[in-house]
Amino acid sequence: MxxxxxxxxxxxxxxxxxxxxxxxxxxxxxxxxxxxxxxxxxxxxxxxxxxxxxxxxxxxxxxxxxxxxxxxxxxxxxxxxxxxxxxxxxxxxxxxxxxSLIHPTAIIGKNVKFGRGCVICPRAVLTCDIRMGSFVLVNLAVTIGHDVRIGDGCTINAHADVTGFTELGIGVFLGSHAVVTPSVKAKDYTKIGAGSVAIRTVPPGISIFGVPGKRIN
Missing domain, CATH: 3.40.50.20 (Rossmann fold)
Known part of the structure; x- marks a missing residue:
């Protein structure tokens, strides 16, 4: 050998x-x-x-x-x-x-912390003072604002926008182009549909869709 x-x-x-x-x-x-x-x-x-x-x-x-x-x-x-x-x-x-894999075209700001097993895809922007758990996917061209907390297992799909002071619990799923507005919390295992906007706290296990996002079955 x-x-x-x-x-x-x-x-x-x-x-x-x-x-x-x-x-x-x-x-x-x-x-x-x-x-x-x-x-x-x-x-x-x-x-x-x-x-x-x-x-x-x-x-x-x-x-x-x-x-x-x-x-x-x-x-x-x-x-x-x-x-x-x-x-x-x-x-x-x-x-x-x-x-963890972080693509070289991703922009990673100051005080951004990752858990294990994360994937940060091309052209993602992670601004500053972000805490991210393990097994998080940040897909193409996602933007994550300052002072965001992201739990284990979250999936943030392409072009989504997670704005400042927001909090994603464990296993949150954001569809492509979804938006979480400032200081909003998405609790564990919530889903925010493609193109949808979360303007208030999303309770655990709930799926929302639309602008503004409303609960769906």
Whole structure:
């Protein structure tokens, strides 16, 4: 075994759907590519997820059957909050180690803190004094204002705007172009639909849609 092999990590993407394919396509942009780590493949319980797509790397096996190796680093590429939190917890109980990926075109301001297993996509803007939990996805061109708190497992989809002093609980899902207005709280496992605007506190487990956002079944 060479010295290079000893220090090069295998990067494994958890998931093989659209988000996973997006992350894979950006991997050459990230620091460490083919130096500190090498992409190895995907994990998915749907072994035909890549059928019909032209990707060099395979699905290595199912998430349920995966047993971590000491040289593995995992990237969470599942958007649905409850699923990714459950899967992340299960994998970590087996000894898996998650890394966070921050795209070099993202703008990260002062005093921004991340948990493990986060993905910050291209052209996202995180201003300052932000606290973010683990397994958070900040998708393309998202803007997060100052003094924001974001809980574990949140998914913030493309072009969403999370404004200053807002608070997202555990597992909050924001659709593309959603807006959370200043100082508003979205409680655990709430959903704010695409293009919707939250102007007041959203109770736990509630979905809202529209401008302003109203509760939907």
């Amino acid at each position: 060479t010295e290079e092999t000893l220090f090069t990590k295998r990067l494994i993407i958890v998931g093989a759907g659209g988000l996973a394919r997006m992350i894979y396509s950006w991997l050459p942009d990230f620091s460490g590519y083919q130096e500190a780590w090498e992409p190895a493949g995907f994990l998915s319980d749907r072994l035909d997820d890549l059928q019909g797509y032209d990707y060099e790397l395979p699905i290595l096996g199912t998430i349920g059957d995966y047993q971590p190796e000491p040289n593995d680093q995992l990237v969470m590429a599942i958007a649905e909050p409850r699923s990714k939190l459950s899967i992340g917890e299960s994998l970590e109980r087996r000894g898996a180690k998650f890394t």
